Amino acid sequence: MEWLSAENVVAVSTAMVGIVASAVMVWYERHIPRRKRIGYRVQMDNPIGDDFQSGRPNVRLGSFDAPNMANGTLVLLRIENDGSESIGLDDYTSRELNGLTVEFTDRNIHGVSVTQPAGTDHLMSHFTPHSGFGYDEDGNKLRIPRVPLNRGEYFKLLVLLSGGDVGADIKLVGGIRDGVVRPNRGALPDDKPPLFSRAARVITIMLTVSVVLLAAIVIARDDNPPPLGCEKGKLTVTGSTAFAPVVQDLAKEYKKDCEGSDIDVEARGSSAGVDELEDLEGESAKTRASMLAFSDGRSARAGRTLEAEPIALSVFTLVAHDGLDLSKGLSLTSVRRLYSGEIGYWDELDPSLPHRRVVLVSRNADSGTRQIFQDRVLDGRWEGVPTTSLDCDLQGDRSAPVRCELNSTEDVLRTVAATQGAIGFSELNQATDEKGVRLVALNGDLADVDAIEHNGSPYPYRGVEYAYTYGSPPPGSLAASFLNYVRNHGQIVIRSHGHVPCSTTAGEQLCRDD
Known part of the structure; x- marks a missing residue:
């Protein structure tokens, strides 16, 4: 029989292994509590060296100015999500603009540099004074912004200090909703790495085998599978000039993930964009689905043929x-x-x-x-x-x-x-x-x-920013795919421009009330 091909047998067997592994994981998750957790550790706390003598003129170390650094020290602090869940902007409980604060006992801050591993360049966009990042001159507290961290993500802070002793107490102060902020430490050279339990090893092996086999099947069937949810074609986005910078960045990110899509942003004003969309009456369904219009607030000119979706406050x-x-x-x-x-x-x-x-x-x-x-x-x-x-x-x-x-x-x-x-x-x-x-x-x-x-x-x-479409965009159209991308993956871009996404819990209420 055709369905008994070797490829299908492998696929069905792999799926069964995955189901069993998933059931074990469900049991494991129900018995092992999941918590959001931010850990921090001091990876370096060293004196600068004998070249920095009291009374010398300013000396530049990297990007730092270091005047009179007889007692100068460099501290490398690693801050990481070492819990089992991702941490979002809304998870920080601080009443201040910033999310966390580092306190250096008996030492004053003279400079700070932020680094992050490859592949997490998006974290750097949060380290701005507008996000609360910074420190007071000659102060000992470093304010860290609300940085969204996926599980395992981290960033490092290289801080130039004066006064106090190497090894003086360093604390990270702040809170995480349904989670903790706590110090941890990396493995020392003489430490033995922790071993997985037997159940964890079995689960890991089964899931690894399942993923590898399924990946091999997918590769064998299609050498160039398209990204999930991506659509090709041409889309014109018109309307609001105030929201245009957000739309331009969203379009850039979509085109980066979805090759073959062409999104052109033409901001002419909210009402002009809505009028242009409504003028597509009489055109084909394909043509009507090739345009979106963004409007600051609900448009009084929008007729019954147009549908509005709240995007951001x-x-x-x-x-x-x-x-x-x-x-x-x-x-x-x-x-x-x-x-x-x-x-x-x-x-x-x-x-x-x-x-x-x-x-x-x-x-x-x-x-x-x-x-x-x-x-x-x-x-x-x-x-x-x-x-x-x-x-x-x-x-x-x-x-x-x-x-x-x-x-x-x-x-x-x-x-x-x-x-x-x-x-x-x-x-x-x-x-x-x-x-x-x-x-x-x-x-x-x-x-x-x-x-x-x-x-x-x-x-x-x-006011609420609305996305207008001519009727409901058909499934499989670039308009529907782009809106879905904005709805589910555009929160970071929208927030980076100072707007509140309507797809968040707080944003949904604000967008509804306004």
């Missing part, structure tokens, strides 16, 4: 020219007075502000960022000041504010930075590192993603 902010001192922030009432046209000069709003023309740098009518601003900040009202300038120049009626409309978030930020007396709005992450602008608090609250996600901040200027 986005946080936005008012931005002002850096020379305009709005460090006290603005109340919602003051913002509404500005955008109604009631205030022509800043000192009319607050006598402590300069006698300078108010310049309202806005977005065009296709902008979802503008729509959320009107809904959440202006209480549903349209901006009352008509467009008075195409390029935000200060000509015209000098008793009224200047208002201009631009095509993208990047244009708004550049114009606000270059124009005295200017105020505008932007997606938070794009505005954070923009030179020449300052973020403006609303009702006493600065835009803060972590405070919104974890502390229930009432900050108002935020």
Whole structure:
């Protein structure tokens, strides 16, 4: 019989071995508690050497400046997930922005370098001041950000210290939900490595044989199997300019994993993207499935033919020219007075502000960022000041504010930075590192993603990012595959741009409420 071929017999036998091994593993898992666990160990704690004498000028060691390092020491600290489960960003229980803190007893920190093994380059994106990473000058505490670690993943910190003695106490402080943070140690040269139990050896052997045989069968049948869930073809992603950097990175990661896919990101504004998608009425199903549109907030223009899926909670902010001192922030009432046209000069709003023309740098009518601003900040009202300038120049009626409309978030930020007396709005992450602008608090609250996600901040200027499709994308289409990739594998990319994925537990609630 055809089904009794040697290949099928091997496959069925292998499957049976795998089933038995899986049953044993289930029994093992039910009797052995699983815990999330972060371990840390000091792999090196050495004096720098005799070349570093007190009173000498600054000496550079690698990337460190080392002034007066008579008592200088180098510590290499390894931090690893040595538990049985992966650790995510939400698993850290710290109330601070950072997840963990290293305390060096009686020693001061002068520099730190982060390293990680090959294949875990994604960990480095978390080591930024925006994530809480850093230390205070002459302090003894090193703040470590919330780093997601798969089982067995680790990173190392090389820390330059002064004062204190080699071997002084080093502690890692912090907590993990349903887990522990504890010191551990590597095997010493004289230590004998621990042996597997007999049951563990049997399970390991059976699973190894099963995997090897199944892999051999797969290789024999298809030398070039496609990645799971990947689809080829061409997809155009249009819409939001504020969310475009996220989509561009998601498309780049998808194309890296799925060869043969062509994803083109064309950000034209939320409403323009939704309109372009809706204009595909009358086209073939294949053509309609070749486009996605991202919108900041639900689009009022979307018809019944379009379906919306929440992707992320986005946080936005008012931005002002850096020379305009709005460090006290603005109340919602003051913002509404500005955008109604009631205030022509800043000192009319607050006598402590300069006698300078108010310049309202806005977005065009296709902008979802503008729509959320009107809904959440202006209480549903349209901006009352008509467009008075195409390029935000200060000509015209000098008793009224200047208002201009631009095509993208990047244009708004550049114009606000270059124009005295200017105020505008932007997606938070794009505005954070923009030179020449300052973020403006609303009702006493600065835009803060972590405070919104974890502390229930009432900050108002935020909204849900939606992905629109023409009907439900057919199974096997690139649109369906890409959305599935965003939903299940895009959380790290979305978070790296300062958004909260709707697919997380906290994000799902926030996206539903907004």
